[in-house]
Amino acid sequence: MLDFTEASLKKVLTRYNVALEKAMTPEDAAEELYPKDKLIYPIAKAIFEGEEDDVIDGLQAAMDAGKNPIALIDDALMVGMGVVTRLYDEGVIFLPNVMMSADAMLNGIEFCKENSETAPVNKGTIVCHVAEGDVHDIGKNIVTALLRANGYNVVDLGRDVPVDEVIAAVVANKPIMLTGTALMTTTMYAFKEVNDKLVEKGIKIPFACGGGAVNQDFVSQYALGVYGEEAADAPKIADAIVAGTGDITALREKFHKH
Amino acid sequence: MAAKRYTSMAYASADEMTFGVSKYPVKAGLDLEIGAGYTIPEVNYAPRPEAGASKEKLVKEYERITTDIMARMVQVGFPAVILETEHVQQMSNNPSWGAEVAHAQKTIMEEYHDEYGIKCALRHTIGDIREDRDFLQLRGDKYSVFLEAFEECAKAGADLLSVESMGGKEVFDYSVLRNDIGGMLYAIGCLGSIDMEMIWTDIAAIAKKTGTVAAGDTDCAQANTAMFIAGGLLDKNLAHTLAILARAISAPRSLVAYEAGAVGPGKDCGYENVIIKAITGMPMTQEGKTSTCAHSDVMGNLIMQCCDCWSNESVEYHGEFGGTTVQCWSETLAYDCALMNTALETKNDKILRDLLMLSDRYRDPQSYVLAYDNAYKVGQAIVKDGDNIYLRAKNAAVECCNIVSEGAAGKLSLSRFETKALADAKASLDALPDDMDKFMDDCVTKYKSEVKVFLPENYGL
Known part of the structure; x- marks a missing residue:
């Protein structure tokens, strides 16, 4: 069978991921970012490691020491999640780590809420859905996890969501942004209907769309559309809105890459 | 009919395998024989978004697509083509829509066959519609509509019947x-295989009844998602x-179609098909560099190594400088096939096969394992415990780990992250039981509690 020599192989391909790999391990990188407070540190570390039981144990210990449960959401859980999302954005850790950390964080938030009578504050509400006629929802599930990981309240409408149900959810929840994902060319057409009905009602929130067959050219055809090439763009678009970039043209300028 | 499990390899050695030649060629459509010494372009396409608005618009769209492809094939002098719809x-949920599209397409293909003698066949891939908004409903009311879609399309002109079924996807x-390798093994290897046996027994019966070909499935929903x-x-x-x-585990799952009566050609996006060809000797469609219109991969040349039909996965129908997209991509596919067929006719097929394979062999662990010599080893691991759907999937996974580890000791470079993920996966696999009943019991308890949308009754559990 034909084969390369080491030298000839280098003329055919470059494994850029191996060549560019950072020297620091994910655990070392995270260690540098954890808060130093001895009650908060184990919670943040448990979030990074995705260890749900350790998160609860850490929260209980912090509460026993007098920490306010609701304050712990921002001061411990979100801080730990911040380490995770930062290292994901920097390419140090991969998506499954984020998903497992998000599971642990959501468990922790529920635990904090159960131990308090006041409600936590979040960065804003976002309504997420998969287009009518489309049942492929893994992309939407990644988007909702990343948004929650970044401190947003997510109203998850699920998959195959009728256009009118999307509109009703937007009216009821007054989100800062709507997201839509689709795999098929024929189902993504529903995004245009959602857009038209929102515009008809005078609602002008950014409508971030992405997934399988969805592309920037298609999303640019309707007034509220902002194209997200990757699931990780969703929290970045939301952060830009929270920071004051609510204008669709400005968002497109920032996030449309092609 | 109970599935007849594979416990031995169709080929005595990996080197026996090449493109365009299978142990068991398949006759289909209008004078086509697949895997019988020549490769065939298989063109796949998607209607424009607005075409789904009505049945009339959809049928018209597929008529345009079909005419464009057949015309281009004749214009450039290619002897054979398969169209995959x-x-x-809408076409599977309303079987009469799918049937009308099949009839319209086949009518045009017959006209071209009658006038020019071009050999051709029509594959219809039914959508796996067995779900509702909240849950997979694999055995519910939609199953009868699903089977009706196969039968109606077969009666209306489809020659090859396929599906990308979803069992285990939740x-x-x-x-x-x-990063849950045990869950992936349970989902693809066990749940997927259980569902495959049910549906392919029924699809094969429909093919027999209608004189069409039960062609095969792909693990698009899972291995391609990964x-x-x-x-x-x-x-x-x-x-x-x-x-x-995930890909290695998908091979024993997609194999079930052939154990339940399918005969090939396996569907294009099944990158596991090279393993299945090694086990079954049946013809397979593959896609790679010519499917960049639909998605990127890391083995665009390599995956062509043992194909019998060569596909573009899917392209939206619209205009390009060189004609419509289906014309451009069908021509590209057909030129690739012309090169492979030239290699076959001049007895240079194994040289071309090895050049295709070697150009991507070390690009990625995925291409390394699917290189035909390594794919053959995965096949051997599967048939070793061919009668046990759990053990053979586990064997495939363990062999995959071994192949990557051996490769990494040589010219296959892995990132530290890939190496760690491999080591973690291997440790998880080593910790799994050998007893299928114990594994199934453990998993049904675990995933029923962790995955809200998992309904064991979908699998008769």
Whole structure:
């Protein structure tokens, strides 16, 4: 069978991921970012490691020491999640780590809420859905996890969501942004209907769309559309809105890459 | 009919395998014989978004697509072509829509066959519509509509019947995003295989009744999801070593179609098809560099190595400088096939096969394992315990780990992350029981509690 020599192989391909790999391990990188407070540190570390039981144990210990449960959401859980999302954005850790950390964080938030009578504050509400006629929802599930990981309240409408149900959810929840994902060319057409009905009602929130067959050219055809090439763009678009970039043209300028 | 399990390899050695030649060629459509010494372009397409608005618009769209492809094939002098219509949901949910499209397409293909003698066949890939908004409903009311769609399309002109079935996907989607190799094994290897046996027994019966070909399935819903999430070299969404594990596990799952009566050609996006060809000797469609219109992969040349039909996966129908998209891509596919057929006729097929394979062999752990010599080894691991759907899937995964580890000791470079993911996966596999009943019991308890949308009754559990 034909084969390369080491030298000839280098003329055919470059494994850029191996060549560019950072020297620091994910655990070392995270260690540098954890808060130093001895009650908060184990919670943040448990979030990074995705260890749900350790998160609860850490929260209980912090509460026993007098920490306010609701304050712990921002001061411990979100801080730990911040380490995770930062290292994901920097390419140090991969998506499954984020998903497992998000599971642990959501468990922790529920635990904090159960131990308090006041409600936590979040960065804003976002309504997420998969287009009518489309049942492929893994992309939407990644988007909702990343948004929650970044401190947003997510109203998850699920998959195959009728256009009118999307509109009703937007009216009821007054989100800062709507997201839509689709795999098929024929189902993504529903995004245009959602857009038209929102515009008809005078609602002008950014409508971030992405997934399988969805592309920037298609999303640019309707007034509220902002194209997200990757699931990780969703929290970045939301952060830009929270920071004051609510204008669709400005968002497109920032996030449309092609 | 109970599935007849494979416990031995169709080929005595990996080197016996090449493109365009299978042990068991398949006659289909209008004078076509697949895997009988020549490769065939298989063109796949998607209607424009607005075409789904009505049945009339959809039928008209497929008529344009079919005419464009057949005209281009004749204009450039290609002897054979397969058209694959992957149903949009309207066509499978309303079997009469799918049947009308099949009839319209076949009528045009017959005209070209009558006038020019071009050999051709029509594949219809029915959409797996067995779900509602909240849950997979694999055995519910939609199953009868699903089977009706196959039968109506077969009666109306489809020659090759396929599907990309979804069994196990609810557990897989959860597991793959959590690096859970045991869950992936359960989802693809066990749940997927259970569902495959049910549906392919029924599809094969429909094919027999209608005089058509039960062609095969692909694990698009799971192994391709893993491959797409893993993405390119710089993407940070899934270790490529886990993506190839999902692929290795998908081979015994997709094999079930052939154990239940399918005869090939396996469907294009089944990158596991090279393993299945080694086991069954049946012809397979593959896609690679010519499917960049639909998605990127890391083995565009390599995956062509043993194909019998060569596909573009899917392209939206619209205009390009060189004609419509289906004309451009069908011509590209057909030129690739002309090169492979020239190699076959001049007895240079093994040289071309090895050049295709070697150009991508070390590009990624995925391509390394699917290189035909390594794919053959995965096949051997599967048939070793061919009668046990759990053990053979586990064997495939363990062999995949071994192949990547051996490769990494040589010219296959792995990132530290890929290496760690592989080691973690191997440790998880080593910790799994050998007893299928224990594994199934453990998993049904675990995933029923962790995956809200998992309904064991979908699998008769």
